[in-house]
Amino acid sequence: MLPGSPLDLVLPDETFLARLARVDRSAYDVLTDTGHLRLPALPAPHDPLDAPTVGDWLAVTDDAVHAVLPRRTLLARGASSGTSTAQPLAANVDVVLICAALTGPPPVRRIERLLTLSWESGATPVVVLTKSDLCADPHAAIDTVLPHAPGADVIAVSATNGDLAALEIYLTEGTTLALLGTSGAGKSTLVNALAGASVMATGDIRDVDGKGRHTTSHRELIVLPNRAVIVDTPGLRGVALHAAAEEGLARAFAEVEELASACRFADCHHNGEPGCAIAASVEAGDITQERVDSWRKLQRELAFQARRGDARLRAEERQKWKAISKWQRNLYRGRP
Numbered sequence: 001m002l003p004g005s006p007l008d009l010v011l012p013d014e015t016f017l018a019r020l021a022r023v024d025r026s027a028y029d030v031l032t033d034t035g036h037l038r039l040p041a042l043p044a045p046h047d048p049l050d051a052p053t054v055g056d057w058l059a060v061t062d063d064a065v066h067a068v069l070p071r072r073t074l075l076a077r078g079a080s081s082g083t084s085t086a087q088p089l090a091a092n093v094d095v096v097l098i099c100a101a102l103t104g105p106p107p108v109r110r111i112e113r114l115l116t117l118s119w120e121s122g123a124t125p126v127v128v129l130t131k132s133d134l135c136a137d138p139h140a141a142i143d144t145v146l147p148h149a150p151g152a153d154v155i156a157v158s159a160t161n162g163d164l165a166a167l168e169i170y171l172t173e174g175t176t177l178a179l180l181g182t183s184g185a186g187k188s189t190l191v192n193a194l195a196g197a198s199v200m201a202t203g204d205i206r207d208v209d210g211k212g213r214h215t216t217s218h219r220e221l222i223v224l225p226n227r228a229v230i231v232d233t234p235g236l237r238g239v240a241l242h243a244a245a246e247e248g249l250a251r252a253f254a255e256v257e258e259l260a261s262a263c264r265f266a267d268c269h270h271n272g273e274p275g276c277a278i279a280a281s282v283e284a285g286d287i288t289q290e291r292v293d294s295w296r297k298l299q300r301e302l303a304f305q306a307r308r309g310d311a312r313l314r315a316e317e318r319q320k321w322k323a324i325s326k327w328q329r330n331l332y333r334g335r336p
């Protein structure tokens, strides 16, 4: 049986269960009980979030995808430049491993952003500080990240030293994990170390020209020897929040949101109003101003994405009405 497969399923007649392991332009690579199967891709749906994505459970026949089964969780990024809708990254993920290399100070801003998207997905995020062999004091690095990751575990590992023990508790049979992080963070190296084989290509960091060329170019789902399932992804350089990530933001900044609810005014802008609990906490040294600023910046980004989404809806609405009036004109034209 495929690890982690949903139980109590009633599949359409003549179909069997498969899991989407890789999406190419016109074909899917799916995992079945008996191995890999190559199937033609479905036509693009109206909403890109509905497009089958790595990790999706499918009802298939030997030559076609019949249906995409309802998702338990969905990891998605916001619209990047040039697109106006959110894009799925992986479906049915239980644990998101947010990877950052310990080659410098931990990128807490990026970690906060990825925590927001991970919490929103319905999965449990874990911050994985990689390449601990290159860091004099990994424990200090963990302590730096902890205040930026309320409710999440923060661990340090090294694939080079084989020091991966802290990861083990997440790697249980049937659990689906997804790796997120910038190019060169060591995601594919982790996959290979866990697989005990070179299943993913890894690369030297060739970011000398600032273009951050990626080694991994596709999202790919791999079943590990212990039957945990892991999704490797290409490095994310910039990742936008999507408009619906409000709950994720509330969890990623749980302590700030809790303070906000204690402000004297319900609509406090935390901008010098009297009785502002956030200002008092910053004053007392309980939280940092940069953490509050980060929260507000991401809030503004959510609001911006929401307006963008509305604009797209309005444009679609206009198109629809245009089409209707054309149809009506033609209708009348046809009359004697």
Ligand SMILES: Nc1nc2c(ncn2[C@@H]2O[C@H](COP(=O)(O)OP(=O)(O)OP(=O)(O)O)[C@@H](O)[C@H]2O)c(=O)[nH]1
Pocket (backbone or CB within 6 Å): 130, 131, 132, 133, 134, 157, 158, 159, 160, 161, 181, 182, 183, 184, 185, 186, 187, 188, 189, 190, 201, 202, 203, 204, 205, 213, 214, 215, 216, 217, 233, 234, 235, 236
């Ligand atoms: N010193 C050290 N180097 C590591 C470790 N893990 C990975 N690396 C090196 O970091 C480089 C990048 O590793 P990859 O695994 O290809 O990085 P990635 O996150 O998959 O990158 P993309 O596929 O581009 O997103 C390689 O040269 C690895 O050898 C580690 O634990 N310690």
Ligand SMILES: [Mg+2]
Pocket (backbone or CB within 6 Å): 187, 188, 189, 200, 201, 202, 215, 216, 232, 233, 234, 235
């Ligand atoms: Mg890679």
Ligand SMILES: [Zn+2]
Pocket (backbone or CB within 6 Å): 260, 263, 264, 268, 269, 270, 271, 273, 275, 276, 277, 278, 279
């Ligand atoms: Zn306030």
